[in-house]
Structure formats: C-alpha cells, structure tokens
Amino acid sequence: MSDAKMTRRTLLRGAGVALALPYLEAVAFAQTGKVAGEAPLRMAFLFVPNGINMAHWTPDYEGNLTTLPSTLEPLAGMKDHFNVLTGLTQNWAFAHGDGGGDHARSAAAWLTGCKPKKTSGADIKVGLSADQLAAAKRGHLTRFPSLEIGCERGGLAGDCDSGYSCAYSNTISWRTEASPMAKETDPRLVFERLFGGEDTNESAEARAARQLNSKSILDFVLEDAKALQGRLGAHDRHKMDEYFTGIREIERRMAFLEKAGKETGVSGEALKARMSGGLPDYADHVKLLGDMMVLAFQADITRISTFMFANEGSNRAYKQVGINDGHHETSHHGRNPEKLENLKKINRFHVEQLAYILQKMQSIKEGNRTLLDNTMMVYGGGISDGDRHNHDDLPLLLIGGGGGTIQGGRHLKYKNGTPMTNLLITMLDRYGVPGETLGDSTGKLQQLF
Known part of the structure; x- marks a missing residue:
C-alpha cells in the first residue's frame, strides 16, 4: 500500500496482486476531513x-x-x-x-x-x-x-x-x-480481471502460483492488509473483514464448481463452456x-x-x-x-x-x-x-x-x-x-x- 494518504484508489499490493479497498470511513475522512463521507x-x-x-x-x-x-x-x-x-x-x-x-x-x-x-x-x-x-x-x-x-x-x-x-x-x-x-x-476470468492485478505478466505468474497451491488472493496482500488494519477504527476493521470474507467465499465457491467439473472429467475449454452455460x-x-x-x-x-x-x-x-x-x-x-x-x-x-x-x-x-x-x-x-x-x-x-x-x-x-x-x-x-x-x-x- 504505497499511498501515504488513503484514497478510494488505494490498493493492497503483493506478488502481482493489486486489491482495491471497500468504502471506509477512514478514506472518507482522509479525503474530506469528515467521518461520514458520501459513497x-x-x-x-x-x-x-x-x-x-x-x-x-x-x-x-x-x-x-x-x-x-x-x-x-x-x-x-x-x-x-x-x-x-x-x-x-x-x-x-x-x-x-x-x-x-x-x-x-x-x-x-x-x-x-x-x-x-x-x-x-x-x-x-x-x-x-x-x-x-x-x-x-x-x-x-x-x-x-x-x-x-x-x-x-x-x-x-x-x-x-x-x-x-x-x-x-x-x-x-x-x-x-x-x-x-x-x-x-466465466466467473474465474471475471474474478481475475477484477481482483488479479494490474501488471498482466506479473499477475499471470501470481495467479498460476496461487491456483497451483490453492491459495487465496488475500494471502498475497496480508502484509499490506495488516499494515492497513492498524490505521483503521473498529467499524472499518469490520468492513474489511466483511469484504475479505466475501472474496474468500467467492473463491471457495469457484473452486468447488471447478472441482466438480474435473471430477466428472470436464476441464479446460469444456469446463469453461460448462460454466458459461x-x-x-x-x-x-x-x-x-x-x-x-x-x-x-x-x-x-x-x-x-x-x-x-x-x-x-x-x-x-x-x-x-x-x-x-x-x-x-x-x-x-x-x-x-x-x-x-x-x-x-x-x-x-x-x-x-x-x-x-x-x-x-x-x-x-x-x-x-x-x-x-x-x-x-x-x-x-x-x-x-x-x-x-x-x-x-x-x-x-x-x-x-x-x-x-x-x-x-x-x-x-x-x-x-x-x-x-x-x-x-x-x-x-x-x-x-x-x-x-x-x-x-x-x-x-x-x-x-
């Protein structure tokens, strides 16, 4: 998280991943000087x-x-x-x-x-x-x-x-x-496009490593996330937990559907077609x-x-x-x-x-x-x-x-x-x-x- 001042464009970074932040009161305060900023x-x-x-x-x-x-x-x-x-x-x-x-x-x-x-x-x-x-x-x-x-x-x-x-x-x-x-x-491609990173080559490497080891995208931004947590109030920490839980749940469900396809012998383009259908x-x-x-x-x-x-x-x-x-x-x-x-x-x-x-x-x-x-x-x-x-x-x-x-x-x-x-x-x-x-x-x- 390279931004000295938090904004709505602040990103959590790590190993090719660039994860955007949800709406946070701390961000609103940094931008407006008021706790209750408008989303x-x-x-x-x-x-x-x-x-x-x-x-x-x-x-x-x-x-x-x-x-x-x-x-x-x-x-x-x-x-x-x-x-x-x-x-x-x-x-x-x-x-x-x-x-x-x-x-x-x-x-x-x-x-x-x-x-x-x-x-x-x-x-x-x-x-x-x-x-x-x-x-x-x-x-x-x-x-x-x-x-x-x-x-x-x-x-x-x-x-x-x-x-x-x-x-x-x-x-x-x-x-x-x-x-x-x-x-x-394809849900997987939508997810990677939104949350996978800005450097195409680097994010492809990170994505391959993450999927090979069944790791969450959040595992790559833990250091930045921990640093950010120390700057947030209780309400914002709850918002971050809610946001991270949502990301992990999506990853879990995608993995389940992809595993179900592979267990029935469907993979690659056939799995993509099946998911898209x-x-x-x-x-x-x-x-x-x-x-x-x-x-x-x-x-x-x-x-x-x-x-x-x-x-x-x-x-x-x-x-x-x-x-x-x-x-x-x-x-x-x-x-x-x-x-x-x-x-x-x-x-x-x-x-x-x-x-x-x-x-x-x-x-x-x-x-x-x-x-x-x-x-x-x-x-x-x-x-x-x-x-x-x-x-x-x-x-x-x-x-x-x-x-x-x-x-x-x-x-x-x-x-x-x-x-x-x-x-x-x-x-x-x-x-x-x-x-x-x-x-x-x-x-x-x-x-x-």
Missing part, C-alpha cells in the same frame, strides 16, 4: 430475455406497493427499494418494415433506443448505449469504466435471428453505434457473477455494469424448477395454460436470483446508507409478451435509492408508448451526466426522484 453512486442494468407472463408481473393497482404479483413475491422483503414501471416502450425494437427478428432488435434497442441495422455481416449498427454513455463521461473515476457480464456465451458474428447479427442478441452494451461490448461469462447449477452461476458485481461496486473498481441473465432468444431449459422445455419455446405459449405456468416459473426463478443480489447489496453498509441505497438499477427486458413479441408496456423495475433520491415502493404507470430512453436519460442526469439525449428520448420522466 459514490453506481448504475447497473440487469437483462432477462424472451418476455414475461405479464398477468403475474404487473400490479393491478397504482401507487404504493402492497401485495405483490406472484412473480415479484421473492422481492416482498425489499419492496421499499424498487418501483414497478409500466407503459415504457422501445419503439425501435418493433419491425418497422424489417420483418422477423424481434429478439435481436429487443436486446439491441434496450439501452440504445435506436433501430439496429438488419444485417448478419460485419456492418452492424445500432447506437451508443446508456451504460457506455455514462462510462465515457465518468468511467475515468474507477479502474474499469464499466463491467459487462452474463451467464451465456455467444459470439458477436453470424446470424442469430432472422438475418440479424448475433451481436444484437448477445450484448446490450454498445461503446459506439458499431462496437458492441463483449460480456464475460450455467452448469453444474445455473443459480450458482448467476449468484457468483452477481456477487462479483457487488464486490466491484463495494471496492469502487467500477460504478457501471450490465448483466445479461441469458442471451435474448435463449432456449435454456430450467430443470431447477422442473421445466425441461426451452425458455424461448415456452415463451411462445399461444395462451396454452401449461406453457404460461412454466413461463411464470421461469420469470419467478429469475426474480429469486435478483432478490439474492439485492439482499447482498442491502447488507453492505456505507456510512448512513447501504450499497443498494447508493445504486440505481434497471431489471427487465425488451419484450413484454413473448408470444406477441411486443415491445411496449415493458416489464421494468427501477431498483435502489439513487444516493437517497429515489422513493421506492411504488407502481408508476406511464402512458403506453413512453420511450424507455426517457428513463435512461433521467438516470444519466442523476448519475452526473446531464443534458444528454439517447436514441428516441423525448424528455426526462417525472415522479422518479
């Missing part, structure tokens, strides 16, 4: 594909949330921390004369509000996404401007949906109108990546993230909840009661994973608030009813306190057809990127802040 604001976008069984998603009343629809019931203990938004639309996800390809268009337009060019070649084009607009303006404040993660691998070339490039279906983040941001799906357990995969996103926010490694629970058009089976048919197939329900019930189960399963992530964020204290209080998150997708492939009245949750400025616990109903991009530019304004337009935005939303 930074974060922003995240969590995407689910193929539409929703909307009858079990949308509250049948406006205003304060009371009894939640069955799909949202896993969030009952968190209902003061989110708003259900209805009526928002991504107009450019509709065909507009381009025929089939609603899945590709829905993902491509979700954070851009732009019409994707119908092509399966290299001449892809859509628009800058909200997360990357924020990263371009404020990403320099953290080690990584943004973090892109997901649970399904997928290339950025080829035809994935009726003549649309796979780039449109497999990412929601666009650095420029022609440059998609590839997501990382959510096996041996998809819920573990979501939670591992969610935990790493939370740790990255906690340590101020990044303040912006996108997380695709699955690619748009995904036909994953959800055997965890007793569904052997593929998700995409199930979403084309044709009003079949059995398929609608199965779709509801898949939707609820995703919300259960969301609840886990939110509870973790709510448990992390940052001064007088929590990490969840200091975050703005959008959860949802670019298709409403998967059978109709409609892109209006989208299933969307606005989650988190926005640094103490968002009132939660409400169902806010906007006029159907209101651009979803109006929500995005409203969030960007709160994030410190004011005066921007995005895609088809027409103005900021009311009632949010």
